[in-house]
Amino acid sequence: MWKVVIIDDDPNLLEGMRYAIPWKELHAEWVGEAIDGKEGLELILQSEPDIVISDIDMPMMNGLEMLEALRREQYEGKFIILSGYSDFEYARQALRLSVDDYLSKPISIESLKKVLERVIGNLEQERLKEQEAQELEQRLQDFEPYVMKEWLKSLLVGDAGKQIIRSELVQVKVEQWERQVHVVLCMELEMSDGLKNWYAFDRSLMRFAIQNVIREILDAYGIEYEYMEMNSRLYALLIHLDANEQSEQLLHTITRQSSRQIELALRDHVKLTMATGVGSFQKDWRQLGESFEQACHSLKGETLGEDKPIQGQEISSVRFFHQLAEAVRNVQEEHGNQLIAEYIAGLRADEPFHKQDVKQFVSELWVIMNYSLYDIGIELKNMYPAFEPVPEPGGEHTTDSLQRWLKEMVRTIIHSTYMNENVRHQKIVEFITQFTHEHYMEDITLGMIAEKVQVSKNYLGQIFKNVMNETFNNYITRIRMERAKGMLLEGNLYIYEVADKVGYNSISYFSTQFKKYTGYNPTDLIK
Template sequence: MWKVVIVDDDEKVLRGMKKIIPWQELDCEWIGEARDGEEGFALIKQLNPDIVISDIYMPVKNGIEMIKQLRENHYDGKIVILSGYSEFEHARQAVRLRIDDYLTKPASIDTIRSVFSAIVEQLEEDQMNSVQVAELREKVKLYEPLIEKEWLKSLITGTVDHNHIPPAVKSMISKWDDQDHVILTIVYDQQLEQSKLYQSDWYLFRFAAGNIIRETTERYEESYQYVELHSHQAVICLHFDKDKQEEIKNKLYQLAGALEASLKIYLSVDVTVNVGGIKSDWFEIAQSLREASSKNNHHSLGDSDELLLQTTEGKRTIWSESMEANQKLSEAIRYADETSARQIIDEYFSKVDQQSYQSALAMQIGIELWTIMTYSLYDIGIRIDDMFDESLDIYQEINTIQSWDALSNLIKEKIVTICHHQQWDENLKHRQLVEQMIDFVQNRLNENITLQDLADELYISRNYLGQIFKKIVGESFKNYLTRIRMEKAKKMIQEGNYLIYEVSEKVGYVNPAYFTTTFKKYTGYTPTELIHRKLTNT
């Protein structure tokens, strides 16, 4: 409830205001009174009310002086002047002190209700704005790491828009203009799937591998980023002072060997670490990746002063070496974007088709594509095995292919199956999942329910769960939850058995003011106005 303090030296006015103000209807409560400006200042400073009603002419310190002192001490609450008609000009002069409204003595109940309603509405709007700003700040904090990660991946793979740099990454790149840069690629052996940790828990494997790579890298260079490109490849982007290029060459030798040895010792997996060319401009980081992804460049230095780790463009045919296409395909699969995924495959194979068909190369490309799609789905909680018949043998299907066109068509067939399977329309399992979500909401409506709570309860990723719910129900989980809460609140208010703050708690809102604001946004009127309508109609 909104807290109110009244400052007036007239005992009759104090008693009258206490009696005639419809406190419950306005969702307000009287928390204190004072009889002069000095006493009022001390009380307001102690209790910090939302609303102050003050007379002007009082002993010891008048209302204007008290208000001036409050504003100087950063009191931001609402202030209503209570004055006689003869003092009106004096009251008008107080505008510079941010007086929110005034009441002339004597004030009718309708006038008091009108002024208070306007003040409460301002408070609710201010609080909503404050909550929205706070939520926005939290979202920014939450998404900053994700924005940084995705922007960095785009920079490394060559898909970034250099004309648009998100504010979240500006602190990261602030030193880059004075540094040189180089990419190291970490490519897992094709036998990776045989690792026991990999087989038992893919997420745990990623966590363990990431920690080993970071700890190893930090022994050689502090300024770096570690980025996973897909299931079989990750990169390290190193930054170092421009006058340390000779020194860094030796470190790159050592770091590459140390990474291979550490992953072999601790995780029993074989990796190949390749090094790209050193770049003086961070805009060219993607070029360093392309050089590191070229074949026959296993952490070796050329004869010149810079790293010469590139081969001819014609040899770069393996899918994993096409980082831009890799990232685009992964995103298309995660969003079930069939059109984009098919287009990416067509564009890639239009280049591959320029060379003669090789069965071994086709097998490698096909398996890499299948792996990318598998783990793109796995990251959002979907098992690709659940989308295909148990008899599917992707290796055998690729092995029977005799041309690049046939391989392209096979991959696109799998993409169609994946994307259409994600439409969920006839998927009983998803409908049962949504029914569980609705039951959860109905049983715990008085709790602070979030989609993450449901995801934890049902052992499924939050994003995937949100997609399922919206597809089946036709609205987002957030909108559904608000609608159910507001409809129940409306019913409870109309029944008249609960106070507004009790209704707020019973539908999951700890803060009654935020509940009131949400209620008005949903229904078009406040809970108090709904009560008044009910009383008027009876």
């Protein structure tokens, strides 16, 4: 209901308007009246009405003086002026004070009703816009961590340092980074029985387990870092330390020690084998891409810039491979072709490539492309069975032949019938699983997430089930139970504390769900 006050020194007019205005029909309510401007000022500041109907010519303080005082107090309600005068000066002052309507006495209830309808209509439009703005702001806040994640990824493989996006999270990070030194630690899962078992069971749960292991180890060092998933096998950590004389050596020690601890913890607790590589140390965060590329080469036991007896020019580029894979993953053919053109332009056109170098280039690109797409449910072998590992076999390998092959590969993958709808669904589900892993301890529902991604609840539930082969409710229960099982086995918390930490207010309900999922009572797992 819209709140209205009436101010006039004529008691009969006050009473007449109070009883004659169709309040219910207008979805409005009378909340008070006053007989002069001074009394009206106090009433308005106290009751904060949406609309003020006021006479101009009143004792103590006239209507325009009262309005001017209200504007100084930041009152933003609507104002309808009533006056028996037709003086132009009054009208001019009313316009200056942003009066919403101006009626000359005597007035009819019908004319006042029309004015109120118009003013209330404006209020409703403003309220709707305000709500939409608030909802947009809330959605931006909800999605900001994911925007941040994409920006960090582009910082490692692209030119994000040149274009700092308008995000509060990014701005805060950049301010901190200006005072720090940085290094990238890359981790790559090796194909093992453990990895195959996780892929068959639940890759999203595997990613969650890896992230938890990394968090526990790095948090113990008390340093700042960002965790990035580059694809389904490659992970990157951006590690930072405040700049001083000892920082680089300390960062070097921490990075080496933590990488070894992460390798051992994943092998012993998650049954995964992971190789780690450390990049070059950077005082300028804009050079983190160079540290990332160095870390990727370090994974393979290589050093950037080392002298190697090769024929032809060096053509491998980890950053280009990841940039192109990201463009294909996001179905951005034009951007992919632009990346290819820029990459080819940086090569020497007059010098042919050695066949072995081209074969290695294509193999490395194919591995990165394969795992980037596999993470969203796309298997290249299904859409590209006739893949030729070397462009133009038997011919001379030139920049032109390499560019043609790259563009054809991008076109073939992106225009495959597997891509468009599948990618869109996978991205939605990727958001849901990431959001769930970060908020599983809260009271989250599929309906709440549906509002965030602007998809109907039923449709979202079907998408999730098609991609994950289980319902969202089963998924979040499994995430909570796996986390609860780990905390109970650690033996540091009471059962009610574990229940609370995984999103259950009722211990009995938690215990019932836990036994249903694991086959054990929570007390059976306490050491």
